[in-house]
Amino acid sequence: MSEWIPFENATYLVDQAFLVANDNTAASLERTSIEVYTGRDGKKRLKGSGLVQNMLLVELLEENDDLDLILDLGENFKYVMKKPNLTAGKVFSPNVKSYLQFDPISPWTQISESEFTKLTNGFKLL
Numbered sequence: 001m002s003e004w005i006p007f008e009n010a011t012y013l014v015d016q017a018f019l020v021a022n023d024n025t026a027a028s029l030e031r032t033s034i035e036v037y038t039g040r041d042g043k044k045r046l047k048g049s050g051l052v053q054n055m056l057l058v059e060l061l062e063e064n065d066d067l068d069l070i071l072d073l074g075e076n077f078k079y080v081m082k083k084p085n086l087t088a089g090k091v092f093s094p095n096v097k098s099y100l101q102f103d104p105i106s107p108w109t110q111i112s113e114s115e116f117t118k119l120t121n122g123f124k125l126l
Contacts, residue, residue: 004107021064
C-alpha cells in the first residue's frame with residue numbers, strides 16, 4: 001500500500017479538507033495536516049488530523065454510515081480518500097471543535113483541479 005504515496009517522509013499542511021457523505025453533505029476541517037512516515041516494515045504510511053466542529057461530524061454520521069475525505073494539498077495535489085478510519089473527540093456541545101485523526105484503509109485517488117471544483121461546488125456544506 002506504500003507505492004500510492006508520492007511524497008517524502010515529512011508533515012504536509014493541507015490547504016482545504018472536507019468530510020463528505022454519500023448525499024454530498026460535507027463539513028470542512030481546519031488546520032489539517034498529513035504525516036508521511038516509514039513504518040517498522042519499511043513501507044511508507046500516512047496519517048493525518050484536522051480540527052472539526054464535533055456537532056457537524058455528529059450530524060454527518062446521523063444520516064450516513066461512511067464518510068470520504070477530500071484533501072487539497074495545493075497546486076495539482078488533490079485527493080479523495082475513501083472511507084478512512086476516523087477518530088474524534090466526544091464532546092458534543094455546540095461550537096466545540098476537536099482534532100479528528102484519520103488514516104486510510106485503502107490508497108487515496110488523485111483527482112484533477114476540475115474534478116475537485118466539481119465535487120466541492122456540489123457540496124451541501126454544514
